[in-house]
Amino acid sequence: MPLTAATGQSIHLPSSTDVSSAGTTPKEFRARTFVASARRRNDVDTDSLTPTPITHFSETETMLAESISKWANEAVAPKVRQMDEEEKMDPEVVEQMFEQGLMAFEIPEEYGGAGMNFTSAIVGIEELARVDPSVSVMCDVHNTLVVTSILKYGSEKLKKEWLPKLATNTVGSFCLSEPASGSDAFALKTKAEKTENGYKINGSKMWITNSLEADFFLVFANLNPEAGYKGITAFIVTKDTKGFSIAKKEKKLGIRASSTCVINFDDVEVPKENLLGQEGQGYKYAISLLNEGRIGIGAQMTGLALGAWENAAKYVWNDRKQFGQLVGEFQGMQHQLAQAYTEICAARALVYNAARKKEAGEDFVTDAAMAKLYASQVAGKVSSLAVEWMGGMGFVREGIAEKMFRDSKIGAIYEGTSNIQLTTIAKTLQKKYTQ
Numbered sequence: 279m280p281l282t283a284a285t286g287q288s289i290h291l292p293s294s295t296d297v298s299s300a301g302t303t304p305k306e307f308r309a310r311t312f313v314a315s316a317r318r319r320n321d322v323d324t325d326s327l328t329p330t331p332i333t334h335f336s337e338t339e340t341m342l343a344e345s346i347s348k349w350a351n352e353a354v355a356p357k358v359r360q361m362d363e364e365e366k367m368d369p370e371v372v373e374q375m376f377e378q379g380l381m382a383f384e385i386p387e388e389y390g391g392a393g394m395n396f397t398s399a400i401v402g403i404e405e406l407a408r409v410d411p412s413v414s415v416m417c418d419v420h421n422t423l424v425v426t427s428i429l430k431y432g433s434e435k436l437k438k439e440w441l442p443k444l445a446t447n448t449v450g451s452f453c454l455s456e457p458a459s460g461s462d463a464f465a466l467k468t469k470a471e472k473t474e475n476g477y478k479i480n481g482s483k484m485w486i487t488n489s490l491e492a493d494f495f496l497v498f499a500n501l502n503p504e505a506g507y508k509g510i511t512a513f514i515v516t517k518d519t520k521g522f523s524i525a526k527k528e529k530k531l532g533i534r535a536s537s538t539c540v541i542n543f544d545d546v547e548v549p550k551e552n553l554l555g556q557e558g559q560g561y562k563y564a565i566s567l568l569n570e571g572r573i574g575i576g577a578q579m580t581g582l583a584l585g586a587w588e589n590a591a592k593y594v595w596n597d598r599k600q601f602g603q604l605v606g607e608f609q610g611m612q613h614q615l616a617q618a619y620t621e622i623c624a625a626r627a628l629v630y631n632a633a634r635k636k637e638a639g640e641d642f643v644t645d646a647a648m649a650k651l652y653a654s655q656v657a658g659k660v661s662s663l664a665v666e667w668m669g670g671m672g673f674v675r676e677g678i679a680e681k682m683f684r685d686s687k688i689g690a691i692y693e694g695t696s697n698i699q700l701t702t703i704a705k706t707l708q709k710k711y712t713q
């Protein structure tokens with residue numbers, strides 16, 4: 279079931295140069311890969327474009343949001359509860375994500391991807407999170423961390439080898455955190471040493487998202503511990519490599535269908551072709567990838583908040599009556615719903631502003647940190663209120679209300695905790711305001 283517009287009809291898209299809604303020239307749309315011809319926004323000279331509202335989507339992006347929303351509601355929503363209870367991603371969902379092009383937003387068409395812009399990936403992550411934040415994070419890690427790593431730092435050989443696979447059938451994982459190094463990520467202990475044919479990796483990684491479904495692992499290991507973080511190097515490791523093992527699957531509070539595991543590397547031999555970029559540059563790559571990834575987590579959190587809000591709003595404004603009227607008609611309820619929606623919109627503005635700044639080639643590091651920080655706070659607050667607005671029905675494990683509440687907590691933890699985002703924001707501000 280390839281994606282089409284919400285109407286189910288084939289979609290005509292504007293040319294790629296209209297990504298910020300300037301003039302449009304309709305073009306044929308191949309639904310399977312969303313956009314056959316969209317160019318990356320980085321190619322656009324934004325100086326010549328009329329400024330538009332931050333959350334104004336191009337026609338392409340609007341179609342995309344509708345298509346993904348339709349697929350998520352039809353194919354994922356019926357499975358959300360079961361996947362959460364079983365703590366397992368349905369393989370059919372993963373398969374369909376590839377079929378729908380959800381794992382290849384920014385992969386150029388020549389490598390089998392959709393050739394879309396970064397904001398499209400953000401739109402996709404957000405729409406998926408409205409239905410299931412677990413499915414959303416699979417899409418997020420795969421696209422914003424793993425695919426981006428090859429696009430930015432991979433040799434042509436690595437691109438030719440991996441991008442077609444990552445676009446069609448191979449899930450990716452990003453392996454930085456370890457038992458003893460979380461926020462202090464570059465204190466990692468996993469070691470790499472040179473061998474005749476390449477490298478040998480020894481160590482352990484912890485908290486690795488997608489690890490049960492993935493075949494591609496981007497692993498950060500220290501090739502020269504004496505040089506400290508400047509020895510950190512990035513390698514591509516496949517699951518079938520001797521010495522690679524998944525040691526433990528975590529049982530979690532939220533995003534339970536998303537796999538999170540401990541991975542051991544025991545004398546894992548990596549051919550020299552699987553070095554990503556240059557030796558000793560891994561810390562720079564990780565920082566840069568996580569800066570982009572944070573916008574994705576911001577989008578996951580705004581999608582979650584919106585999904586939780588909409589679910590509760592439908593209930594209080596359509597279903598539940600007390601004292602002879604719909605509970606959503608009480609002013610005490612209406613004000614809370616209005617306040618929460620306003621905060622969601624504020625968070626979305628931060629997320630899409632960060633995404634557009636990245637596409638425009640501007641410095642977006644602080645914006646990404648603010649977007650992730652605030653979106654996760656809003657997701658936590660709104661999903662908690664949504665449980666209350668639904669009373670007992672919000673508390674039971676039937677609808678999505680309690681699940682969204684549990685899922686929201688992760689936004690303040692992964693890809694840099696809230697304190698780490700605050701540190702990043704404060705550092706920039708201090709630099710600016712120190713005389």
Ligand SMILES: Cc1cc2nc3c(=O)[nH]c(=O)nc-3n(C[C@H](O)[C@H](O)[C@H](O)COP(=O)(O)OP(=O)(O)OC[C@H]3O[C@@H](n4cnc5c(N)ncnc54)[C@H](O)[C@@H]3O)c2cc1C
Nearest residue numbers: 452453454455460461485486487538691692693694695697
């Ligand atoms: C479900 C899940 C999925 C994950 N997926 C991945 C993945 O795919 N790949 C990956 O590499 N990692 C992943 N992580 C790891 C995640 O990025 C780390 O958990 C996160 O960076 C925090 O590290 P920590 O858990 O060790 O917490 P710690 O670093 O031990 O932090 C504990 C507390 O101390 C605070 N703290 C730490 N340092 C400071 C400081 N300098 N100033 C102020 N406060 C501070 C933190 O904010 C936090 O509140 C995942 C984690 C989870 C839970």
